[in-house]
Amino acid sequence: MTEYINLKTPLSDSDVEKLETGDKVRISGILYTARDAAHKRLVEMIESGKDLPFDLKGQLLYYVGPAPAKPGYEIGPAGPTTSYRMDTYTPTFIKMGLKGTIGKGGRSEEVIEAMKEYKAVYLAAVGGAAALIAKRIKKVRIIAFEDLGPEAIRELKVENFPAIVVNDTKGNDLYKTGSDKYKAPS
């Protein structure tokens, strides 16, 4: 039951190709945060030929807008936000070498196809387990778009960040296989 695969960022193609739908992973290293407004700005930067605030190659993007940190805490609660809102932007990043995204909820066909073609994975963290997840985030630094508040891009140093592989590089989808398995005959 508690068989975890340890991932250390940055990730190579072979690191992600080993992962299969339903695998439980523990991530250590750096995660970059971005959600709705930051995605829009990043894609605008790419379209106008500007350098991004960080190199996407081999990295994981975490869809999160943390709550403010209480005194004595490095970061406030920081669980995943719903991923489909980022779907229109994600293939662009995957083509540029992003190795995966972390969020919750299903992805579009376009994102799943891009993950197959360019070798990337989609991981889910448990939505709403934000106080628990925050304990795995050891260091936080805002690196871009500070004016966006909770939506600013942050560099997170994480240790044993818990996630589950939803979409692997072969096009499998845990949301489909999982619900098919437990669906009652009607």
Add this chain to the structure above:
Amino acid sequence: MRQINTEEITDTVEKICIDANYNLGDDLVVSLQNALNEEESPLGKEVIAQILENAEIGRNEQVPVCQDTGFAVVFVEIGQEVIIEGQSLQESINEGVRRGYKNGYLRKSIVKNPLDRVNTGDNTPAAIHTDIVPGDKLKITFIAKGGGCENMSRTAMLTPAQGRDGVIDFVVNTVKDAGANPCPPIIVGVGLGGTFEYVTLLSKKAILRPVGSHNKDSNTAHLEADLLEGINKLGIGPQGFGGKITALAVHVETYPCHIASLPVAVNIECHSHRPKSIVI
């Protein structure tokens, strides 16, 4: 007549914003514990165990259970024998939200204009609903409503001919289409009847009932049971990873409606269900 000062309203709102975001209700925790026992999927069980552990961290460390500390939705039941003195009721509630979200280290998630999308910086304004009721009390109910589950909610104007089966289809399909997005296991608030605007408010009020409570009308309670069964047959399970428990509860509230109409609204609530009430 009884006088209530808006200072007291502001203090109360500040307090419940924080309390609701840190301390999940006992009704919800019991419902999650039951779900942990009933769930058959190992991954589903692990998810529910994490949610319960997270709730304990919130309570023990006095931190928000979810980073999405919500749109502040405030229901005020004003006794008709109450005189509110001080500033405006609306501003006193918004000031309470402003203080609660600042002093409670809660996330500011509201943008001023839906298209310009500049953050208001203090999580105001609240969505405020007032009702005038008999008596000399003032009851304030706050709920932190997350964006992810609110986005999966729907309203439809069905035809009377579609009837009970049409309602069940619409509610179950809304949950099916939402899939993993709204953070299952969810609570489903259903409004039935009234008018286009009234039915959505009913669905939100349905969420506010104690988790797993039944409608007093036995036919409606039976509908709730059938809806819960239909939803939990979908197999979506905790976080959508597959399992028996997609919804913890379905609450239906009804109101009379027009001879031409069968309005239905589904308000989806994530497992981070954060309502609190205080009577002044």
